[in-house]
Amino acid sequence: MARLRDGYEALLLDLDGTLYRGPVVIDGAPAALAAARGEQRLVYVTNNASRAPGTVAEHLAELGYPATTDDVVTSAQAAARLLAERLAPGASVLVVGSDDLAAEVDAVGLRPIRRFNGSAPAAVVQGHSPQTGWPDLAEAAYALSADALWIAANTDKTLPNERGLAPGNGSMVAALRTASGRDPIVAGKPFAPLMEDALARAGTRSALVVGDRMDTDIEGANTVGLDSLLVLTGVSTLAELSDAPEELIPTFVADSLDALNHPPVDFEPGGDLAERVRRNPGRAVPVRAGRTHPVGGAESRPPSGSEIR
Numbered sequence: 001m002a003r004l005r006d007g008y009e010a011l012l013l014d015l016d017g018t019l020y021r022g023p024v025v026i027d028g029a030p031a032a033l034a035a036a037r038g039e040q041r042l043v044y045v046t047n048n049a050s051r052a053p054g055t056v057a058e059h060l061a062e063l064g065y066p067a068t069t070d071d072v073v074t075s076a077q078a079a080a081r082l083l084a085e086r087l088a089p090g091a092s093v094l095v096v097g098s099d100d101l102a103a104e105v106d107a108v109g110l111r112p113i114r115r116f117n118g119s120a121p122a123a124v125v126q127g128h129s130p131q132t133g134w135p136d137l138a139e140a141a142y143a144l145s146a147d148a149l150w151i152a153a154n155t156d157k158t159l160p161n162e163r164g165l166a167p168g169n170g171s172m173v174a175a176l177r178t179a180s181g182r183d184p185i186v187a188g189k190p191f192a193p194l195m196e197d198a199l200a201r202a203g204t205r206s207a208l209v210v211g212d213r214m215d216t217d218i219e220g221a222n223t224v225g226l227d228s229l230l231v232l233t234g235v236s237t238l239a240e241l242s243d244a245p246e247e248l249i250p251t252f253v254a255d256s257l258d259a260l261n262h263p264p265v266d267f268e269p270g271g272d273l274a275e276r277v278r279r280n281p282g283r284a285v286p287v288r289a290g291r292t293h294p295v296g297g298a299e300s301r302p303p304s305g306s307e308i309r
Helices: 031-034 052-064 077-088 099-107 136-147 169-180 190-202 212-224 238-244 255-259 273-279
Strands: 009-014 039-046 073-074 092-096 111-113 123-126 149-152 160-161 166-169 208-210 227-231 252-254
Touching: 009 092, 009 190, 031 111, 031 255, 039 052, 039 190, 073 160, 073 190, 077 099, 077 123, 077 149, 077 190, 092 099, 092 252, 092 255, 099 111, 099 227, 123 136, 123 169, 136 169, 149 169, 169 208, 190 212, 208 212, 238 273, 252 255, 252 273
Parallel strands: 009 039, 009 208, 039 073, 092 111, 092 123, 123 149, 208 227, 227 252
Antiparallel strands: 160 166
């Protein structure tokens, strides 16, 4: 029987909560991906806009993952692409975020700035940085009040690390939403721009999205019509899955990344999903019909809350 991964030409892999938590690697995850060498295209897709792709690739390699700069797609890159599509070359962009985000803005022919006097910048781009403070948010608020275009790299409310859940870029975006009364264009998951960039990098739409967050990774997969695997190593839980709306329902759920290397279990209509996950450690449990691994017939709909316990 085919392994779960064998039905796909590429894996689109989340990072935080899926491969590592902060500086700490998730047990067994590097070994789970090692089998993909030479078999599949691995694309690492991160909503975190604070680091350059090369830095991310170096970190992954240090943790034991096969990764090069070309394997990494970030929300900073997607945000910069959206800016370049909407602005004239050389336009000024106020950056709220890291120097690596500013470098992506510069790389697409725009002019990153941190403060402005007189004429307002054409746009504000906002990504995660642990150094973001009130002066940065205030500067962005002034620009937004002058009708600058606003693009957020992502709206993740939290950022998992070795100590727990820290405020993510979405928490900072919420502050600017309140101050400006406006909503940004969002580049990262669950919206399409980053997912489409990842598919372009993979060179195929035969891809499985793997991640730990229903509200970013799984919804992002559903947004662009891809199968998904929710791994219970990060943010989302089975309890949250029981109350999730249809757009957050994954194709599969598993307790670890090693589920990629085993056949998925058979679908049991109307069964207790949590119990099936407990009975099948290290294997993917189907939740809904997938493109490659259909679970068939009338039972291919997403289960109701009463069926997920």
